[in-house]
Amino acid sequence: MSKQVLILPGDYIGPEIMAEAVRVLEKVNQGFQLGLELEYGLLGGAALDVHGVPLPEETLARAKEVDAILLGAVGGPKWDGVERHLRPEKGLLGIRSELQLFGNLRPAILYPQLADASSLKPEIVAGLDILIVRELTGGIYFGEPRGIRTLENGEREGFNTYVYNESEIRRIAHLAFSLARKRDGRLCSVDKSNVLEATILWREVVEEVAKDYPDVELSHLYVDNAAMQLVMQPKQFDVMVTGNMFGDILSDAAAMLTGSIGMLPSASLDQAGRGMYEPCHGSAPDIAGQGKANPLATILSVAMMLRYTLASAEAADAIEQAVSAVLDQGLRTPDIHSDGQQLVSTVEMGDAVVAALNC
Ligand code: NAD
Numbered sequence: 001m002s003k004q005v006l007i008l009p010g011d012y013i014g015p016e017i018m019a020e021a022v023r024v025l026e027k028v029n030q031g032f033q034l035g036l037e038l039e040y041g042l043l044g045g046a047a048l049d050v051h052g053v054p055l056p057e058e059t060l061a062r063a064k065e066v067d068a069i070l071l072g073a074v075g076g077p078k079w080d081g082v083e084r085h086l087r088p089e090k091g092l093l094g095i096r097s098e099l100q101l102f103g104n105l106r107p108a109i110l111y112p113q114l115a116d117a118s119s120l121k122p123e124i125v126a127g128l129d130i131l132i133v134r135e136l137t138g139g140i141y142f143g144e145p146r147g148i149r150t151l152e153n154g155e156r157e158g159f160n161t162y163v164y165n166e167s168e169i170r171r172i173a174h175l176a177f178s179l180a181r182k183r184d185g186r187l188c189s190v191d192k193s194n195v196l197e198a199t200i201l202w203r204e205v206v207e208e209v210a211k212d213y214p215d216v217e218l219s220h221l222y223v224d225n226a227a228m229q230l231v232m233q234p235k236q237f238d239v240m241v242t243g244n245m246f247g248d249i250l251s252d253a254a255a256m257l258t259g260s261i262g263m264l265p266s267a268s269l270d271q272a273g274r275g276m277y278e279p280c281h282g283s284a285p286d287i288a289g290q291g292k293a294n295p296l297a298t299i300l301s302v303a304m305m306l307r308y309t310l311a312s313a314e315a316a317d318a319i320e321q322a323v324s325a326v327l328d329q330g331l332r333t334p335d336i337h338s339d340g341q342q343l344v345s346t347v348e349m350g351d352a353v354v355a356a357l358n359c
Contacts, residue, residue, distance in 0.1 A: 001035075002035040002036065002037050003034070003035065003036050003037070003067040003068070003310055004036070004037045004038075004039065004065070004066040004067050004068075005025070005036050005037070005038050005039070005066060005067065005068050005069070005070060005305070005310075006039055006040075006041055006059075006062050006063055006066040006068075006069045006070070007022060007038055007039065007040045007041070007069075007070050008040075008041050008042070008043040008044075008059070008069060008070070008071045008072065009040070009046070009072040010043055010044045010045075010046060010071060010072035010073050010074040010088075010283060011044050011045040011046055011072075011073065011074050011075060011076050011078075011088060011283045012073070012075075012076045012283035012284060012285045012288035012289075013072070013073065013283055013284045013285075013287060013288045013293040013346075014044075014046075014071075014072025014073045014074065014283055015072060016288070016289075016291075016293050016295070016346050017072055017073075017279065017293050017294075017295040017297070017298040017346065018070070018072040018298060019347075019350070020295035020298070020299060020346060020347065020349065020350025020353070021070065021295060021298040021299050021301065021302050021350075022038065022070075023350055023354050024299050024302055024319060024322075024350070024353055024354060024357065025038070025070070025302050026038070027354055027357050027359065028302075028306070028312075028315040028318060028319060028357065028359055030359075031315075031318075031357065031359025032312060032314060032315045032318070032359055034306075034310065034312055034315060036310070039062065039066070041056075041058070041059040041062055041063070042056060042059055043055060043059055043071065043074055043088075043091045043092065043095065044073075044074025044075060044088035044089070044091045044092065044283075045074060045075060045076060045078055045079045045088040046074075047059060047088075047091060048079060048082065048086060048088060048091075052086075053086065053091075054074070054086060054087065054088045054089075054090050054091030054092075054094070055090070055091035055094040055095055055098075059091075059095075060094075060095065060098055063095055063098075063099060063276075064098070064099065067274065067309060067310065068274065068275060068276070068277065068305050068309040068310055069095075069275070069276040069277065070276075070277050070278070070298075070301065070302065070305060071092075071276055071277070071278035072278070072279075072283075072298065073278070073279065073281060073282050073283040073284070074088040074089060074091060074092050074282075074283060075087070075088040075089050075092075075282060075283050076088070076283045076285040076288075077285055078285075093141065093142075095276065096136055096137055096268060096276070097137045097142065099270055099274075099276065100137060100270050100271065101136055101137065101268035101269060101270050101275065101276055102135060102136055102137045102138070102168070102171060102172060102269075102270065102271075103133060103135070103136065103171075103172055103175045103267075103268065103269040103270075104133070104134040104135070104136040104247065104266060104267070104268045104269075105131060105132075105133055105179070105266060105267040105268075105269065105304070105308075106131070106132040106133075106134060106247075106251040106254070106255075106264065106266045106280055107129070107130070107131050107132075107264070107265065107266075107304075108128065108129075108130045108131075108132065108234075108251070108254035108255060108257060108258050108264060109128065109129050109130075109258065110125050110126065110127065110128035110129075110257065110258045110259065111258075111259075111263070111323075111324060111327055112126065112127070113324070113327040113328060114258065114259040114260075114263070114327065114336055116338055117259030117260060117336045117338060118256075118257055118258065118259045119256055119257070120231065120234075120257060124233070124234065124235070125234060125235075125257050125258070127235065128234055128235055128257060128258065129238075130234065130237045130238070130239075130240065130254055131179060131180075131183065131238070131239045131240070132239075132240045132241075132242070132247060132250060132251045132254055133172065133175060133176040133179060133239060133240065133241040133242075133247075134241075134242060134243075134244060134246075134247025134248065134250075134251060135164075135168065135169075135172040135241075135242070135243045135244050135247065136244060136247075136268055137168075137244075138163070138164050138165075138168045138243070138244060139162060139163070139164060139198075139243040139244035139245055140160050140161065140162040140163075140243075140244065140245050141244045141245060142244075143160060143161030143162055143163040144161055144163075145159065145161055146159060146160045146161060147159060162196060162198045162245075163198055164198050164199075164201065164202055164243065166201065166205050169201065169202050169205040169206065170205055170208075170209055171271065172241060173189075173205060173206045173209040173210075173241060174209055174212075175269070176189075176239055176241035177209060177210070177212070177213040177216050178213075179239055180213075180216045180238060180239040181213060181215060181216055183238055183239060184238040184239075185215060185216050185217060185238070186216070186217045186219070186237075186238035186239065187213075187216050187217070187218050187219070187238070187239045187240075187241060188218075188219045188220070188221055188226070188237055188238075188239070188240045188241070189202070189203065189206045189218065189219070189220050189221075189240075189241050189242065190220075190221050190222075190223050190226040190240055190241070190242035190246055190247075190250065191203050191220065191221075191222065191223065191242070191243070191246075192222055192223050192224075192246070193220075193222070194222060198243075199243070202243065203220060206218070206220075206241070223242070223246045223249075223250070226240070226242075226246075226250060227249070227250060227253060230250060230253050230254055230257070231253065231257070234254070234257050251264075251266075251280060252280070255280055255281075259335075259336050260294060260335040260336045261279075261280055261281040261297070261335075262279070262281060262293065262294030262296060262297050262333065262335045262336065263294065263296050263297055263300070263336065264279065264280040264281070264297050264300075265277065265278075265279060265280070265297050265298070265300035265301035265303070265304050266278055266279065266280050266301065266304070267301070267304045267305070267308050267309075269308065269309075273308065273309060274309055275305070275308060275309045277301040277302070277304050277305040277309075278298075278301055279297030279298045279300075279301055280297060281297060287334075291345035291346050291347065292333065292334050292335075292345070292346065293333070293346045294333040294335050294336065294346070294349065295333075295346050295349055295350050295353075296323055296333075296349065296353075299319060299323060299350075299353055300319070300320065300323060302319060303315075303316040303317075303319040303320050303323075304316070306319070315359070318357055318358055318359050319353075319357065321356075321358065322353045322354075322356035322357045322358070323353060323356075325356040326349065326352040326353055326356050329342075329352065329356075330342050331344045331348070331349060331352050332344065333345070333346065333349055
């Protein structure tokens, strides 16, 4: 039976990087006879412009039915003035929570060819291979009550709620332990249990889940220390697991270790392993429409989708090898470019990956 993939290009550079990722997906679909059917939908600002909401009913309905979703990026200054509940990013948060995509996998892998593009010394980052597992549907981004209220003295006050229940912590911990088991067997849980009660519970539940994984070595770090360790000695980490907000911040920091946020794919999985795949970066309005966007994070997201949800490891390997091959050829978009390498546009990078695909 054929499998369906919903493509949501999104806003600003979203459609540019997605066009290249789709060319790669179409080529492996044909070459490996995967039988995938691709269809398109609107999300974010693009949906707001057409339907007046960032997550239209029909997008959500299709998202619930298909096997996997490939997303570009949403948001940007065009919609800065819209009401908060209509912001493009609400569409993204909405789809993640409606589909219960609680497990966000963000690998930070440094391709040896890009060791010079990192902001850290090559010897500190060479061979870096970290997997950050971020809880995606709970924590302070979703906690209620939330809002901005006016106090009796007329002063305004913003407030949010940092909340995690046991079952939310348990399911993300199980996912992280099972992934660590398939890698180097080391898991670092990141919290702020010296200050936040919600993360005292986080640590307790992670300790309980650890009993099911005696083969995985568990450690804990406070988030401030984790941030410091990530830039000081990043190779000490194998898998890191943390809540929504800390994971958001730490994974962007890890991204920069690898040279560019334009290189990093991500997966967001539900309990059954169905998922949405997207680059870690946003819609990069500052470079949109100029052919400067690096499409590799989105192309590598296609590889993750094939590996984790569509069970086509062979095709995933082929894509990752093709990306490595174009980096070997010295081709670089501006974000990863340095002297002596060939500067290429978004489309030229896509051309090169398609040409390097062995299928
Ligand atoms: P951003 O990730 O879009 O951009 C940060 C910096 O990285 C910019 O200088 C940008 O040019 C660069 N960059 C990002 N992706 C790149 C790529 N593929 N190639 C080369 N350079 C790249 O973050 P931002 O500027 O804070 O946010 C812009 C918009 O994107 C905002 O509206 C934000 O809400 C939204 N956003 C969306 C997502 C998402 O859709 N998942 C994630 C983060 C931010």
